[in-house]
Amino acid sequence: MTRPLHPTPDSGPPSGSSGSGPTSGTEAGKWAAAAASAVEQALRLLDLDTKARLLAGQDTWTLPAVPGAGLASLVMSDGPVGVRGVRWSADDPSVALPSPTALAATWDPELARRAGRLLAQEARRKGVHVLLAPTVNLHRSPLGGRHFESYSEDPLLTGLVGSGYVAGVQDGGVAATVKHFVANDAETDRFTVNNVVGERALRELYLRPFEIITARARPWAVMSAYNSVNGPTMTEHDRLQNGVLRGEWGFDGVIVSDWLAARDTERALTGGLDVAMPGPRTVYGPALAEAVRAGRVEEARVDDAVRRVLLLAARVGALDTVAPAVDPDDLPAPLDGREVAREVATRSFVLVRNSGPGGAPVLPLAPRPAGRIALSGAAARDARVLGGGSATVFPDRIVAPLDGLRDALPQGALSYSLGADPNDRLLVAAQGFELRTTCRDAAGSELGGGPLPTGQVQWLSELPDGVEWDALHSVEITGTFTPRESGAHAFGTRGVGEFRLTVDGRELFAGTQSAPEGDPFDVFFGAPEDRGQVELTAGSPVEVALRHTVRKPADAPVQAVGFALMHLDPRRDPDELIAEAAEEARSAQAAVVVVATTDLVESEGFDRTTLALPGRQDDLVRAVAAANPRTVVVVNSGSPVEMPWREEVAAVLLTWFPGQEAGAALADVLLGAAEPGGRLPTTWPARLTDAPVSRVVPEDGELVYEEGVFIGYRAWQQAGTEPAYPFGHGLGYTEWSYDSLTVRRAADGGLPQGEGEVRLRATVVLRNTGARPGRETVQLYVAPLDPGGAERPERWLAGFATVTANPGETVEAVVEVPHRAFEVWDEELGRWRHLDGGYRIEVGRSLTDPRLSTTVTC
Numbered sequence: 001m002t003r004p005l006h007p008t009p010d011s012g013p014p015s016g017s018s019g020s021g022p023t024s025g026t027e028a029g030k031w032a033a034a035a036a037s038a039v040e041q042a043l044r045l046l047d048l049d050t051k052a053r054l055l056a057g058q059d060t061w062t063l064p065a066v067p068g069a070g071l072a073s074l075v076m077s078d079g080p081v082g083v084r085g086v087r088w089s090a091d092d093p094s095v096a097l098p099s100p101t102a103l104a105a106t107w108d109p110e111l112a113r114r115a116g117r118l119l120a121q122e123a124r125r126k127g128v129h130v131l132l133a134p135t136v137n138l139h140r141s142p143l144g145g146r147h148f149e150s151y152s153e154d155p156l157l158t159g160l161v162g163s164g165y166v167a168g169v170q171d172g173g174v175a176a177t178v179k180h181f182v183a184n185d186a187e188t189d190r191f192t193v194n195n196v197v198g199e200r201a202l203r204e205l206y207l208r209p210f211e212i213i214t215a216r217a218r219p220w221a222v223m224s225a226y227n228s229v230n231g232p233t234m235t236e237h238d239r240l241q242n243g244v245l246r247g248e249w250g251f252d253g254v255i256v257s258d259w260l261a262a263r264d265t266e267r268a269l270t271g272g273l274d275v276a277m278p279g280p281r282t283v284y285g286p287a288l289a290e291a292v293r294a295g296r297v298e299e300a301r302v303d304d305a306v307r308r309v310l311l312l313a314a315r316v317g318a319l320d321t322v323a324p325a326v327d328p329d330d331l332p333a334p335l336d337g338r339e340v341a342r343e344v345a346t347r348s349f350v351l352v353r354n355s356g357p358g359g360a361p362v363l364p365l366a367p368r369p370a371g372r373i374a375l376s377g378a379a380a381r382d383a384r385v386l387g388g389g390s391a392t393v394f395p396d397r398i399v400a401p402l403d404g405l406r407d408a409l410p411q412g413a414l415s416y417s418l419g420a421d422p423n424d425r426l427l428v429a430a431q432g433f434e435l436r437t438t439c440r441d442a443a444g445s446e447l448g449g450g451p452l453p454t455g456q457v458q459w460l461s462e463l464p465d466g467v468e469w470d471a472l473h474s475v476e477i478t479g480t481f482t483p484r485e486s487g488a489h490a491f492g493t494r495g496v497g498e499f500r501l502t503v504d505g506r507e508l509f510a511g512t513q514s515a516p517e518g519d520p521f522d523v524f525f526g527a528p529e530d531r532g533q534v535e536l537t538a539g540s541p542v543e544v545a546l547r548h549t550v551r552k553p554a555d556a557p558v559q560a561v562g563f564a565l566m567h568l569d570p571r572r573d574p575d576e577l578i579a580e581a582a583e584e585a586r587s588a589q590a591a592v593v594v595v596a597t598t599d600l601v602e603s604e605g606f607d608r609t610t611l612a613l614p615g616r617q618d619d620l621v622r623a624v625a626a627a628n629p630r631t632v633v634v635v636n637s638g639s640p641v642e643m644p645w646r647e648e649v650a651a652v653l654l655t656w657f658p659g660q661e662a663g664a665a666l667a668d669v670l671l672g673a674a675e676p677g678g679r680l681p682t683t684w685p686a687r688l689t690d691a692p693v694s695r696v697v698p699e700d701g702e703l704v705y706e707e708g709v710f711i712g713y714r715a716w717q718q719a720g721t722e723p724a725y726p727f728g729h730g731l732g733y734t735e736w737s738y739d740s741l742t743v744r745r746a747a748d749g750g751l752p753q754g755e756g757e758v759r760l761r762a763t764v765v766l767r768n769t770g771a772r773p774g775r776e777t778v779q780l781y782v783a784p785l786d787p788g789g790a791e792r793p794e795r796w797l798a799g800f801a802t803v804t805a806n807p808g809e810t811v812e813a814v815v816e817v818p819h820r821a822f823e824v825w826d827e828e829l830g831r832w833r834h835l836d837g838g839y840r841i842e843v844g845r846s847l848t849d850p851r852l853s854t855t856v857t858c
Contacts, residue, residue, distance in 0.1 A: 046066065056280070059559070060748060075127055084393045086461070096385060152712075158208075174316060184227055220316075241272030255308075257497075268283055282557070297383070307841060345666075347531060373414050374415050377634075383663065390604055394453065401594050417579070419624070420592065425600060426567060435477055440474050445466045475548050478544070480543055480547045486538045497563070513529055526562075529566075561826070589630065591631045602637065612801040631649045635655065650709060683726060692707070709792075734771065734773070740852070762780055778803065823857045
């Protein structure tokens, strides 16, 4: 049983998770009183213009300092898999953890807490006070393009894993920012869509993770979403931000806008928004001060928002008149980023099939195989380890599956074939490139620059040392490219503005690239454009150069430079590549095929239109499986994809976006050094057409959540359709016997107000009946014997716990079931209502694999 994140009624909050410092109630109260006094003292020193400036970004990532009030500049940074810092560039490396879907697949809030502590450590190293994570929106439709950045289709699993993450970040004295509040569950027209959500679905599903995290982990910040909900845009949503988040749940932190989401000065302030980002051009700052002077908003509202910003500063140590909430001498012990990334990855991998010839399991493979292992797939060589968009960070290394298996296996035990490459469009220059940037003024004089690990320049407000925005005129990327393959290499540009591209002394392009229409993210970065091909020889370096004249639109909200040198390896005939991979597999002891999505399929700013794997990857799998009955398919995607060949292969291992240690973790699991510990956090469809909820495209500006409370497995049960793999499914390398289930009413409250008391405690006795040590995730579902006058799912997740045991060992798992598991939101009464009656309590390995059950009356 994992240690709860919430305090017991008389213990005070956990260190770092409440903003009140020490764990005892007395010490917490003393810190809160000292912080309140320091906040009021600082507030008295601020005039109206300064207060208004404090609520607006001074640039892309920071709030202004006020030295006279003892206030340092608050620094924010994107997450959730790493801490980028203020420099969105590969020249400032960050640890890259597996995707949030992977973290949720561990079903382990304590592991999430350790991940959060590592990220707090990274944030402190980079001078960051506020981490803009976690994302706790739900997997409403499998087409959601940003689902890799969210946890699950289930609000309880999302809330508990998210609570662990938030508590871990704040254990380290860094603020976590829970986002995107609320119903930001798709990307299509995300800036303008009005999501029409019934109150019951809003309360039971979409608000629920935020409620759980607010009660259990007490986040210091929440981010309001771009979209509207039932009319008002979220940055102006008085009922949800002031009424529910602050009023009902007691949230006392800062509400910050998603970047560029704040639209109106008066409505944002009265709607509960504290900070409008980014700056300096925003609806707050001078516009807010003018609105107060004109009598359109009350200065008292400005003061309340400033108090919350000052309290945030006090918590993270940016207000020097009070000690920070977490004593710098009492921070968690340092963590090794590579070790944590590797552990999270192995614990997240979900083995959904393991049945080779004759039904015998093919995994784990022998670490010293008698024969050769044939590896294929472009993603085996160039792993996709994280999602696109604002979740992107730049690790100091990436261990691809090919690298990890080569390191783990004896020499000569592994062969590699490309097989099929899903990337048929230009990619940011990376492998084989050695690059640097040079910034120049209008006269051509050098201002500064430095090494550039990839061909991507992404500078948002933060420029290289010595470079001033007003003087900057152009940026050059120069260096060499050493190809790993001979043939026609394609080169191109991405960005908006004037470019000149040369390769090996040949000018491929000189001209202007215009901005695409659509999401502002795409407008800023532009679309890749092919500028020509050059015949090159493997191993022979050539010079490359790309010059970009910086655009400085007068109405740009931030000072930013963003463009890229693009590249694509020579294309070979796909049929030949697939045939080569199949032939390599034919004589191998086992075959491993790695298939993947690309950033053109899963990324921020757009939703998916299909769940099919891109390119000829399905054909590759079928060809290899036909050649070798011991074929293992590794699926490198952040969210579900169709696998029409899943019954034709021996094993299927889902690795999500596995972070920088991808290949090392994969070798651990495939060769049996570690068990695949993951369980599905979201239902995996066989076909998109089977999914009961899939619509993500608004009509006339509205997206109606017409399915109500039936999303995810709740909807699959209602539809009676069988998915490829159900919620909670996952196989390990050992077997478990579920021996007994005891359910008792809880004797105490246990959970904080707003979360509901612990209603039941279930004790499950189980035994490892296999030959290997293992970890089991015990899942508890509640099924009503009578609907009780409300339309409810057949069953729903009400609790879970993880246990470990050696072969033959018997262990106990204790699962707490909150009172809320037996409640529904009554739309007429406007409150939660307990539904009395009989319930079946089921415990087992997944939604569809119950092992023990009993009935209770609640």
